[in-house]
Amino acid sequence: MIVMKMDLSGNVIWNHLFNPSADANVAITRRTGGYDLVETNKNGIKGYRVVGNAYPLVAGNPNGSNRPYFVQIDLDGYKAWDHLIEQVDVYWPVSAPIRYTLMP
Numbered sequence: 001m002i003v004m005k006m007d008l009s010g011n012v013i014w015n016h017l018f019n020p021s022a023d024a025n026v027a028i029t030r031r032t033g034g035y036d037l038v039e040t041n042k043n044g045i046k047g048y049r050v051v052g053n054a055y056p057l058v059a060g061n062p063n064g065s066n067r068p069y070f071v072q073i074d075l076d077g078y079k080a081w082d083h084l085i086e087q088v089d090v091y092w093p094v095s096a097p098i099r100y101t102l103m104p
Contacts, residue, residue, distance in 0.1 A: 001032040016077040020084035031055040
């Protein structure tokens with residue numbers, strides 16, 4: 001997933017590429033994507049939180065399986081932490097649609 005900050009004229013201030021650091025199966029960057037971004041301000045530390053998904057390569061399934069992926073970045077776009085949910089079925093039944101929502 002690529003996160004980019006631009007000024008009002010459309011000039012790029014910074015851009016960064018993120019992949020799940022704990023997932024060696026995500027072999028190519030186009031297998032991650034972001035869906036929502038919110039500004040954060042926890043204990044006076046400002047930044048952004050991005051929610052998206054990762055499609056790791058799974059043997060016998062070229063499309064892989066969609067797994068939620070979260071990234072917290074600072075105001076300059078550098079990763080503070082990320083989290084990949086390994087087993088989606090633990091949190092949501094297989095038959096349930098996966099929807100992502102960030103709460104400010």
